[in-house]
Amino acid sequence: MPRYVLTRLVTAIITTLSVATIVFGAMRLVPGGFAGAFLGPAAGRSPQVVAAIEAKYGLDKPIVVQYGLWLRNAVQGDLGQSLRTRSSVTSEIVRRSILTIELTLLATLMSLVIGIPAGVIAALRRNSVADMLTRAVSLIGLSIPDFVLGTILIYVVSTRHLGLPVSGFIPAGEDLVGHLRSLVLPTLTLGLITTSVVMRVIRSSVVDVLGEAYVVTARAKGLHPRVVALRHVVRAGLIPTVTIVGINMGYLLGGAVIVEELFSLPGLGRYALTGILNRDYPVAQGTVIVGALMFVFANLAADIAYAYLDPRIKY
């Protein structure tokens, strides 16, 4: 087990480094050059100014040296400064990711609380009304894009005056109830797709387990169907949840960009989007790397948890 964890950890670190390298490289392909982006519009772009700025940011050095310096800073947690606000990208990311992580956790919670029971019931009563309903809901849930759902929710809630906030955000420290209320619609929007995925995966996993020999044995030796269902089937059938939660992270991080933009929430996703639309390269670079990093490590955690839960996996 420790060996498996170590190998996976090393792979995750290598993946993250490659991602960082790709992002760094991509930023150097930007039209107009990275130095041009630092300098902004053509105004005052005299050769001396360009040279001074390039020297200041180390842009006159060979690209390999630049990469080394940048990587050293990044590893130490310094992702540079925003070109617009001059604030530290790292501290902005840390500050804003709290909201994004909260939103992601709420959506995950929703998917588990609704998805697991629905999936289990659907599998245990296959082809019943409950099963048909679960399958229909999950298929429809998977097919409505989050930005369509969110837009429609905003429209319905605001025109019918349902009293839920459709935009903006109240910090938890100020007013906890208001804070949670401001996250209801974003969570619903973000959580519908993951809930549908959990329903489907749990259903098919429980159906798979139902066919296992040990379940047949448990039944054959006369255990009460409920005992078989709860102790033998559901416990094993829930294992894939771990993987799904890991994979959903990737969707949730992308979805956070959309949901935060839609509901004007000051999270990491919106920071990334404004950074990109404003051509604020250090912000874009930092947020994309941090997003990929979160995804890689969420999956790493899921893999390790999976190996721990399913004794059939060899390390």
Next chain:
Amino acid sequence: MAASDGVGARGAAPALPPDETVRDASPTRGTVPAGAPLPLAGQRDRRRPSSLRRFVRESPLGVISALFLLAAIVTALLGPLLGTGDPEALSAAAMFSPPSSDYLMGGDYLGRSVLARLVSGLRISLALAAVSALLAASVGTFLGLVSGYFGGILDELVMRVTDVLFAFPTILLGLLMAVVLEPGVRGVVLTIVIATIPVFSRVARGPTLAVRATEYTIAARVVGASPARILFRYVLPNVSTPLLVQLAFTLSGALLAEGALSFLGLGVQPPTPSLGSLLRDGKTYMEIAPWTMLFPGLTLALAILAVNLLGDELQSFTDPRLRSR
């Protein structure tokens, strides 16, 4: 599951589970029941319509989705000929006008016909999705076939690169493309292609490994068939079923990705309509003219639903393990 998530699972939307890479290696088309005539080249065509007829009989939902998609494609292609009007024509009278007999889906903030723009946007969205899905499918399949068949360093390299590509959720990739290429169509296509290539290469690689070891492949090699011939004549037909299913899920992922990126302002740029950019426009004015937002949104959701449903039905139709369920 991780092996075959569409564009989706990594960002735009998780793909539909359960769709694992084929686990058993038995060739789906290669086997012939005892006593049956050998499948000569001419007879393959006679078998195809029969499986189509079987699909029609067994999967009414699949047929409905296929017909819906066909209708959407025909509408998108014929667009202007259907008399839906000019998507760019402005009319002060139609500005924010609710749906009426003149403007079936109402007018937008410039007094353009929402219906005309929807038809034209549908064409652009479908074309973008189809082009990127097919591009990703061909490159990804090729990489998967070659790396699975030849193995070694090449295989290792392809797999490591796909690992790294898997680490980018689609939307993040789209953001990156928007920085490097400026927001636009090129970025959308490239995002979908890069995000999906690894999916196809994995779907193709698994069965290739299995088919490579079968006796008929070894026999072909002994007879002197070239790797290209073996890959295309023996391996590809075995992989084509999971690839087809994956293509359906990729199409829905691509529609979703185009919609999401254009909605965020990183994809198709106004005044060009696409389902995503129409929704973005409509969102701004939804309180006074909800139809400008509702019609594109519903069209996109229905198109994705139809593709997903078709993929689902194809999957359970082609995978005997799923049939009984």
